[in-house]
Amino acid sequence: MSSRRTFVTGIGLVSPHGDDLDDVFERVFAGASAVRVVQPDPDRPGTMLLAPVECDSDHLIPKLAGRFMARASKMAVVAAHHALEASDLLVSGAGPTEAGIYMGCGLGGSEALQEHYARYFANPRKRLRAATTPMIMASGPASHVSMRFGISGPTMTCSMACVSSAAAIGEAFRAIRHGYGDTALAGGAEGQLNTGTLASWRERGHSCTRGRELGSCQRGRATCRDRGVRHRE
Amino acid sequence: MQSYDFLVKLLVEEFGVSPEELMPEATPSGLGLYSLSTIEMVRELEEEFGIKFSNEQVKFSTLGEAAHLADELIGAKES
Numbered sequence: 001m002s003s004r005r006t007f008v009t010g011i012g013l014v015s016p017h018g019d020d021l022d023d024v025f026e027r028v029f030a031g032a033s034a035v036r037v038v039q040p041d042p043d044r045p046g047t048m049l050l051a052p053v054e055c056d057s058d059h060l061i062p063k064l065a066g067r068f069m070a071r072a073s074k075m076a077v078v079a080a081h082h083a084l085e086a087s088d089l090l091v092s093g094a095g096p097t098e099a100g101i102y103m104g105c106g107l108g109g110s111e112a113l114q115e116h117y118a119r120y121f122a123n124p125r126k127r128l129r130a131a132t133t134p135m136i137m138a139s140g141p142a143s144h145v146s147m148r149f150g151i152s153g154p155t156m157t158c159s160m161a162c163v164s165s166a167a168a169i170g171e172a173f174r175a176i177r178h179g180y181g182d183t184a185l186a187g188g189a190e191g192q193l194n195t196g197t198l199a200s201w202r203e204r205g206h207s208c209t210r211g212r213e214l215g216s217c218q219r220g221r222a223t224c225r226d227r228g229v230r231h232r233e
Numbered sequence: 234m235q236s237y238d239f240l241v242k243l244l245v246e247e248f249g250v251s252p253e254e255l256m257p258e259a260t261p262s263g264l265g266l267y268s269l270s271t272i273e274m275v276r277e278l279e280e281e282f283g284i285k286f287s288n289e290q291v292k293f294s295t296l297g298e299a300a301h302l303a304d305e306l307i308g309a310k311e312s
Contacts, residue, residue, distance in 0.1 A: 063249025064265050127280060130272045 006176045010089070012082025012187075014075040016051035019082060040198040048202060052193055061148075068131045069144055070109025071191035076141030077148050080185055084149065089183070095149035100181045102156050102172035103142035104164030104188030109135045111194035141189040153181055164188050236278060236303035240296060243277055257297025264296070275299070282307050 016034030017024040027034075034051040057066065057074040060081055066074060084090040089099075112135040120128045134140065139157040146155050154175070158167040165188025172186035192198070237257065244250040250264050261271045275286050278299070284306035293299040 062265075064270065067248060068269060125280075127276055130276060131269055134269070 003177045004179060006173050010083045010086030012079040012084070012086060014053060014055050014079045014189075016053050019055070019078060021082070021086070040193070040202070041195040044195075046202070048198060050193065050198075053191075065148075068135060070112045070135045070140050072105060072108050072189045073135075073140040073144040075191060076103065076105075076145050076187075076189035079187060079189065080145045080149060083185060083187070090149075093149075095151045095185065096183050097150060098153045098181070099151050099183040099185055100153040100155065100172060100175055101142050101146055101151055102158070102168040102175070102184055102186040103139075103145065104158045104160075104166070104168035105138040105141050106159055106161055106164050106190055107192055107197070108138040108140045108190075110192050110197045112136050114194050114196040145185065151185065153184075158188075164190075236282065236307065237297065237300035239281055240274070240278065240300055243274065247277075248274070255296065257295060257300070259296045260294060261296070278303050282310075284310060 011021055013019060013021065013024060015024050017027045017032070035049050036051070037047045038050045038052060039045075039047045040050075053075065055071070055075050055078060057078050060078055061069065061074055069077075080095075081090070084095045089096050112132065116129050116132045116135075119126055129135075134143075137143075138159045142155050142157045146152060156168070156171060158164050158171065160167055168188055169186045172184035175181050176184055192201075241252070241255050244255060244264065245252050248266070248270065254264055261267075261274075266274065272291070275291055279285055282303060284303060286302065286306070290302050290306075293302060
């Protein structure tokens with residue numbers, strides 16, 4: 001099969017350094033760190049080294065739509081907006097209809113899962129929100145990007161832990177290279193900065209190397225010495 | 234009437250619908266509510282007043298009709 005050349009025409013992101021591409025690249029190449037000490041659960045002692053993302057999506061996502069979107073999906077929509085804009089592919093708020101969407105996502109709406117289930121289990125008279133299931137799915141970011149921008153080509157989610165986004169970008173590259181499509185929006189989104197998920201990561205000793213110096217991580221010490229730093233989100 | 238007032242408050246505060254758009258003749262789709270958001274609106278109504286819409290009753294056309302049905306269900310429950 002003949003292969004075609006493939007080009008990246010635009011990049012959009014939502015990151016711990018912000019969502020302005022030039023600013024982010026400048027900070028990254030200057031070696032600036034967005035990692036800081038965070039107390040994940042105000043009701044429990046202990047801190048972690050994290051690089052939290054401050055994502056303001058209100059200007060792009062109306063409150064009604066946002067009510068049904070997990071944080072990861074909101075970040076995906078904002079990043080996709082920037083990418084489409086940078087590629088000159090955003091016309092009257094819509095993207096290219098025939099484009100494919102290849103999105104990586106590990107958990108998706110874990111904060112929605114925590115919030116909705118906590119409310120449900122705490123009060124037997126409360127009902128679970130009807131939107132809970134679609135909100136927590138890993139396919140949420142790809143689905144919301146598709147709906148928000150009217151992109152209805154092949155829409156795929158790769159969920160393979162830390163390589164999810166890399167796999168998604170690879171699939172998009174392969175699809176274009178081998179002629180399955182001309183345009184693709186590829187990337188990934190995740191939003192796991194909620195107390196339940198972080199409690200689990202903390203127990204595994206991730207997310208903290210310099211925790212010792214900062215006194216932020218008790219159980220992670222041995223793991224940190226062996227594995228080096230791994231920052232979440 | 235208590236149902237209508239509740240719906241207005243819910244839609245403005247929780248769903249982000251503009252108060253100017255809210256009138257008894259307003260349709261769910263006209264307000265930007267699709268199937269899932271309409272279901273959630275009904276569930277909130279049911280939870281607030283301890284009532285239950287039947288599958289047929291969920292097919293209301295307007296906000297006023299939804300409130301009227303809810304008021305009837307509340308009345309039937311209290312009588």
